[in-house]
Amino acid sequence: MGVQIQVPAVLRKHTDGARVVEAEGGTVAAVIGQLETQYPGMRAELLDENGEQRHFVNIYVNDEDIRYLGRLETPLQDGDRLAILPALAGGAWQVAPFDKLRAGSSGVVQVALQRRFLRFAVR
Amino acid sequence: MSVEVAEGANHRVLTIDQIRRYQRQIIMPEVGSPGQRRLLNAKVLLIGAGGLGSPAALYLAAAGVGTVGIVDFDTVDMSNLHRQILHGHSDVGRPKVDSAADTLHDINPDAEIVAYNEPLSSYNALDIIRPYDIVVNGSDNFPTRYLVNDACYFLKKPLVDGMIFRFEGQATVYEPGKGCYRCLFPAPPPPGAVPSCAEAGVLGVLPGIVGSIQALEAIKLILGEGTSLVNRLLIFDSLPMEFREVKIRRDPSCPVCGDEPSITELIDYEAFCGGPAASALS
Numbered sequence: 001m002g003v004q005i006q007v008p009a010v011l012r013k014h015t016d017g018a019r020v021v022e023a024e025g026g027t028v029a030a031v032i033g034q035l036e037t038q039y040p041g042m043r044a045e046l047l048d049e050n051g052e053q054r055h056f057v058n059i060y061v062n063d064e065d066i067r068y069l070g071r072l073e074t075p076l077q078d079g080d081r082l083a084i085l086p087a088l089a090g091g092a093w094q095v096a097p098f099d100k101l102r103a104g105s106s107g108v109v110q111v112a113l114q115r116r117f118l119r120f121a122v123r
Numbered sequence: 124m125s126v127e128v129a130e131g132a133n134h135r136v137l138t139i140d141q142i143r144r145y146q147r148q149i150i151m152p153e154v155g156s157p158g159q160r161r162l163l164n165a166k167v168l169l170i171g172a173g174g175l176g177s178p179a180a181l182y183l184a185a186a187g188v189g190t191v192g193i194v195d196f197d198t199v200d201m202s203n204l205h206r207q208i209l210h211g212h213s214d215v216g217r218p219k220v221d222s223a224a225d226t227l228h229d230i231n232p233d234a235e236i237v238a239y240n241e242p243l244s245s246y247n248a249l250d251i252i253r254p255y256d257i258v259v260n261g262s263d264n265f266p267t268r269y270l271v272n273d274a275c276y277f278l279k280k281p282l283v284d285g286m287i288f289r290f291e292g293q294a295t296v297y298e299p300g301k302g303c304y305r306c307l308f309p310a311p312p313p314p315g316a317v318p319s320c321a322e323a324g325v326l327g328v329l330p331g332i333v334g335s336i337q338a339l340e341a342i343k344l345i346l347g348e349g350t351s352l353v354n355r356l357l358i359f360d361s362l363p364m365e366f367r368e369v370k371i372r373r374d375p376s377c378p379v380c381g382d383e384p385s386i387t388e389l390i391d392y393e394a395f396c397g398g399p400a401a402s403a404l405s
Contacts, residue, residue, distance in 0.1 A: 006367070009291045009360075019363065056312035060369045068372060083369060085358070087308040088286040088293065089265045 003031050003076050006083040014041045028059060029072040031082060046084065047072075056087040126256045126281060126344045128165045135160065141233065145187050153348045159187060163233070165345045166190035168255040170243065170271050172219040173197075174330030175261030175285045175337060177209040182338035183259075184227040184234040188345070191227060192255060194239040195219040206327030243267055245389035248274040257344055259283045259337050261330075265311040266392040272297065272304035273389055276379050283340045283352075285333045287325055292333035292359040295371060296340050296352040302373035303380045307356070310378070311392055329361055 002024040007015050015021050023038065025031035036043035046057055051072075053059065059066045060083040066074045076082070137145075137156055141163070148154045154162075165188050169176045172195040184191050197219050199210045207219075214222035220238035227236050239251055243262075252258055252274050260271050260282055275282040275297065282297040284304065297303045336357070343349045358367045378385045 009289045019360070054312075055310060056308050058307065058369075063367075063369045065370065065372065067374070083358075083367070085356070085369065087265070087312055088288045088291075089263060089268060 002078060003080050003082050005031070005035065006081065008084055008086055010086050010088070011042065011045055011084060014039045014045070025076060027070075027072065027076060028061065028066055028074045028082065031076060032072070045086075058085040059083070060085065126165070126347075128161050128256055128345060137163075141187070144231070144233070148186065154346060158346045158348075161345050161347075162187045162342070163189040165257070166192065166255045167341055167345075168192040168194065168252060168258045169261060170194050170258065170267065171261035171263065172207070172209055172223040173203065173261055173263060174206040174287065174325065174327070175334040176223075176259070177207045178331045178334035179259050179261060179285075179338040179341070180209060180223060180227060181230060182335060183341060184231045184236070186338075186342055187231065187233060188342075189233070190235045190237060190255075192237040192239065192251070193220050193223050194241070194243050194251060195223070196240055196242045206325060206330050208327075208331070243270060245270065245391045248389055249278060252278055252280060255280065257281050257283060257341050259285075259341055261285060261334065261337070268304065269311055269392060270389060273379055273386060275299070276303050277389075281344055283337045283344075285330075285337045287330050287333055289325060290329060290361045292329055292361070293356055294333055294336045294340070294352060294359070295356045296344070298351075298353045300373070300380065301353055302371050303377065305379045305386075306374035306377045306381075307371055309374075326361075329359075332359065332361070 002022045005021050005023060007019055007021060012018065021035070021039070023031045023034040025034050032043055032046055046054060046059065048054055053072060061069060061074055061076065062081055063083070066072070137159060141159070142149065145159050149156060149159050167183055167188050167190070169180050169192065172180065172193050176193065176195070180191055180193060199214045199217050199219055199222055201215055203210060204212065209226050210219065210222045218240050220240045224236040224238050227234055241247065243251065248270055258271060258275050258280050260268065262268050262271060272282060276299055279299040281299070284295050284297060286293045340352055343351055354371050355368045356371050358369065373380060375382045
């Protein structure tokens with residue numbers, strides 16, 4: 001029966017939109033390896049080029065962060081639940097950056113402009 | 124945990140109007156007259172008057188939170204209105220904090236609304252946050268999210284955090300000394316590593332639910348009632364209509380709240396939010 005993996009919305013482009021997928025493997029690393037064969041692209045979302053867990057994506061086994069278990073070597077048993085949790089910035093005004101840029105009211109741009117202005121003023 | 128709310132001289136006794144206004148929550152034993160006075164003396168700061176900040180501000184002001192601060196430098200855009208329910212059609216083009224203050228005054232003239240029509244940065248974050256008891260985070264970008272987290276830890280303020288992405292939301296409470304956002308994610312992702320703003324979208328109801336959860340958590344902290352989301356990250360998936368949670372721990376190696384912190388002052392991360400803004404800056 002394997003391990004059940006909760007896929008967050010951000011990564012469902014790799015799983016054809018599936019919210020929950022299953023994979024086999026005795027450790028988190030093994031499950032990620034199998035995930036990659038089923039859903040190419042998933043490994044690079046979770047691990048960096050050195051095979052280390054990315055610092056902006058957390059992995060939980062039965063609701064516990066694997067950093068406090070055995071990291072990627074955390075052992076898994078059939079029926080365990082694995083959850084992937086990427087950092088989300090989300091909040092208020094994420095939708096239309098192009099419009100905002102044109103209107104000159106993008107938060108990102110204004111913050112940066114303000115900072116540049118301040119730097120300039122300090123000089 | 125309950126928040127230390129200063130016993131203001133102004134709300135030692137409830138007025139007749141206040142008893143009328145708040146009767147349906149005063150009759151609950153968990154609130155009562157003492158709880159209502161705590162709410163009236165409490166100061167809550169909202170970061171953002173957008174999708175999350177709108178419902179949070181409305182419910183906090185309506186509940187009688189005495190001082191509601193709002194930080195936002197944006198103006199109301201037509202595309203905000205499907206989710207930012209503080210603002211109306213006639214507010215398009217106005218500063219969001221002005222529109223928010225009008226709406227909140229109308230809902231509850233009791234609430235003092237303090238508007239900060241400026242971007243939050245390392246220059247002003249500590250000064251703005253310092254007078255408040257609780258901070259509710261409705262920011263939409265990583266630089267602000269880290270700035271608010273760090274400032275709240277430095278000032279020992281509880282932070283009620285919320286995040287949304289498409290049909291998913293998250294909420295938690297960071298209590299100083301019991302873990303922070305950097306225990307979860309030590310540093311912002313590099314630009315391009317997470318979906319850009321242009322890829323994101325959201326149904327208005329979703330921030331409505333997450334922002335309401337944030338308001339409720341803030342009220343619980345003020346009243347000292349119930350079990351807060353401290354050390355738990357609530358994950359809400361609206362399509363299957365599921366709530367799950369994962370554990371959050373204080374990370375002893377956390378760069379801010381760990382045993383040997385490497386970050387001891389505020390950082391202004393370079394603003395990024397996907398391709399368009401980044402390229403516009405260069």
